[in-house]
Amino acid sequence: MKTWICWIGLCLGAWVNVCAQVTVTGYITDKQTGQPIAEARIQVTDLALSQASDAAGFFQWTRLPAGVHTLRITAPGYNPWEQTLRLPSSATLQIRLLEAVSLTEEVQITALRATEQTGTTYNTLTAADIRRINYGQDLPLLLDQLPSTVVNSDAGAGIGYTGIRIRGSDPTRTNVTINGIALNDPESHGVFWVNLPDLASSVDNIQVQRGVGTSTNGPAAFGASINIQTQSLTYEPYASYEGGAGAFNTWRHSLRAGTGLINGRFALDTRLSSITSDGWVDRAFSDLKSLFAAAGWYGDRSVLKAVMLRGKEQTYQSWWGIPEAYLDDPVLRRSNYYTYENETDNYQQDHYQLLYSLAPTTALSLNAALHYTWGRGYYEQYRAGDDLAAYGLPPVIAGADTIATSDLIRRRWLNNHYYGFTFSAQYQPISSLQLTLGGAGNQYDGEHFGELIWARFASVSEIRERYYESFSQKQDANVYLKALWNPAARVSVYGDFQVRHIGYQLGDSSLTAPGTDQGGAPVSGDFTYLFMNPKAGLTWQASEKTQLYASYSIANREPVRSDFIDAPQGRTPEHETLYNAEAGLRYRSAHWQATLNGYHMRYQNQLVLNGEINDVGASVRQNVPESYRAGIELEVGWQPLSALTLTGNLTLSRNRIAVFEEYLYNYDPYELEVIRYENTVIAFSPALTAGSVLTWEPVSGLRFTWTGKYVGRQYLDNTTNASRSLDPFFVQHLQGDYTWRTPWAQELTVGIRVNNLTDVAYEPNGYTFSYKIGPERYTENYYYPQAGLHAMGRIGIRF
Secondary structure, eight states: OHHHHHHHHHHHHHHHHHHSEEEEEEEEEETTTOOBOTTOEEEETTTTEEEEOOTTSEEEEEEEESEEEEEEEEOTTBOOEEEEEEESSOEEEEEEEOBOTTTTTTHHHHTTOOOTTTTOEEEEEEHHHHHHHOSSOOHHHHTTTSTTEEEEESSSSSSSSEEEEETTBOGGGEEEEETTEEOSOTTTOOOOGGGSTTGGGGEEEEEEEESSOSOOSSSOOSSEEEEEEEOOOOSSOEEEEEEEEETTTEEEEEEEEEOOOBTTTEEEEEEEEEEEEOOSSTTOOEEEEEEEEEEEEEOSSEEEEEEEEEEEEEEEOOOSOEEGGGTTOTTGGGOOSOOSTTOEEEEEEEEEEEEEEEEEETTEEEEEEEEEEEEEEEEEEEEEEEEGGGGTOOOEEETTEEEOEEEEEEEEEEEEEEEEEEEEEEEEEETTEEEEEEEEEEEEEEEEEEEEEEESSOTTOOTTEEEEEEEEEEEEEEEEEEEEEEEETTEEEEEEEEEEEEEEEEESTTSSSOEEOTTSOEEOEEEEEEEEEEEEEEEEEOSSSEEEEEEEEEEEEOOOHHHHHHSOTTOOOOOEEEEEEEEEEEEEOSSEEEEEEEEEEEEEEEEEEEEEEOTTSOEEEEEEEEEEEEEEEEEEEEEEETTEEEEEEEEEEEEEEEEEEEEEEEETTEEEEEEEEEEEEOTTOOSEEEEEEEEEOSSTTEEEEEEEEEEOOEESSTTOOGGGEEOOEEEEEEEEEEEEEETTEEEEEEEEEEESTTOOOOOSOEEEEEEEETTEEEEEEEEOOOOOSEEEEEEEEEO
16 A cells, blocks of 8 residues: 555656646846847756757746756857756746856857758757767767668677768768868768777767758768867866776776866866777677877967877778678678688877967957878788789799789778868857858878788789879868848848869879779879859747748769779769758757758769779769659657656658669670669668657666667669668667766766667668679679677766
8 A cells, every 4th residue: 555655646746746837038148248149058957958049048948847957058158057946936037148268169160060040950969968878889879869860880789890871871971070170081081980989988069960061171961961079178177987898898998087277277188098899790809999188278268279089990801791691590690701810900090180269359259270180001801812913913933834813911001191271250240140251271192002911922022012002182172151140039041152172183102193093903183173052041930939940052072082993984973963952840848849850952963883893893883863862850859757758750751863774794795784774762761760769767867768770671772672672670779877976986877788679680781783694683782780689888987
């Protein structure tokens, strides 16, 4: 009977908490000038609710449960404001924010960021969000629950080489910046997250914009952009350790320390991390090390900050995947094509950034940055029975025998330098108008070469003799002008125009004669592009709870290095153009949040794999005249009780190529065949994706999180053939964490994360190729299976 009385009492208490509701209204202004502060972030932290102030600095919460709540307000350039409020009845607040010492620290990235007034589609993860889900996986795994997102891992467990697709767009079409500086490789446009292990431990926040988004630095965003800000100023000194251990002999160690603000002027932060794992796939080990360091000087109206990111990785290659015949065998699913003991990838990448910001007046903010990235490393391969002629070597004459092939070990090297500057200036002449002028200029110098380090029959070669080498240079410069205008209290108009110039040269070290690629074919070329990229957006705050928005953008993108090198002679790839329309509705109340977004992305000359193999055996991409992606994205959040939160997202999309030509080689007779298709599905573009997160905090400091992810069928090529596709899958994870204070530590956290809770066998990535011999077609499909049920534990201590 006592148990039933307790349960009844708890239910009645929860019911009273929901039914006793109050309204909180507020105005946010600058403490010195009295000017309203727009786009301040207002959070009811104990309820996980958030909204932004309008152009008049106004916000309103309705139907808040009566009781004690913590209200936190942040705005770029201002000190955070936080207060615990007891709300027996409705209240009106006048909140005045004080200009921060670190006024301009975030200006480095806010020039590239979307807001609720730009009419674009985005999500932002805060430092607290990242800390809760970070168990040492590569950063793409932390973004898995965002709408229209699919992630994958070569080694199967999220450590090592990982990838991310947003709206079906591959990583080369996703623009990534760190502190406003492009992270994408200038040649391939890809981002290799393994080069910066444990990056998430030094990140303050991440904004992901879907579609074209706002103007940014680096390659064009053709599916999404990921904007990362590293750790910001911490006022108090600290030291922390984050450790973890789990399945597949995975170990993680991360040490962080900071001085806090010394004498109101100087701060130093650093992190040292090590992550090792055997990987779920056989032999797919990872040995990852990274270093983060930042030193900042904070003046009254200026900041000078130096940031260094260094990553060093060695991973055993699991790039091949497994053939389709292995999928149903639990042992063969984990097999690795490679068996040579040192079939490894070895790479180090160092990033140096010098950031300076100045706010001479409250209406003007200026910033500039210098950056330099040095990457160098190789992957090593054992090759059985390769033709000596492919390495420029004559046959070996042994008595009466002529030996034209040999087993050998080779290394393929990349040594590159990327450097340049970025700048932006934000000016607000009146409260209703904000102007931003910015841009960047970058230079890339890349050296590619291959070495032979052993051969069973070495012919006339010397150890480390280069059998191919090529050099490239790329210049990338852009300038943009953005305007945000509030003609009325609830209306915002956004405009953005970018001019981007690209120069790209391929050839030998002097760039006047051809170099050679991996197959010995000549490589040369000089390509120039000038792109105009306009964008416009409109938002209307229809009510205190509802906002409508729309935007239209045009983006242009140059081909990547492999498009030039792999294309058959005489066929030069054309640049791609994207026309992107977005429109949606945002709704917020005390217990509900929802966003409904519709998008249409129309491409001209999109580059897609066509099935052709060129004369050195590489896959070829070709331009298709017309293609598009269109869909609806729904995000919903519900908090029925302060301890319980449910969020979810759903994307329904249609992704089509109007006319697609597949190229097949027929080896008998030796000729190229072309097969024409119409209205086919774009590869790796599922028609349905969905995610959900259920969070329960039964007592203070104890949190349980369940996540689920569904991904519909993905086709491996552009022919819409189900026999060349990835099956749909639904995967679930469960996480539990407990955080408390102790007499000897400011914060102590223990947690465990159980991945793939129901032990689902699934494959989010793969590839296919086909050929013909006479009338028969042969197709080979390869897949990247992910780990089954496994767990990872962690412990965190902060002093």
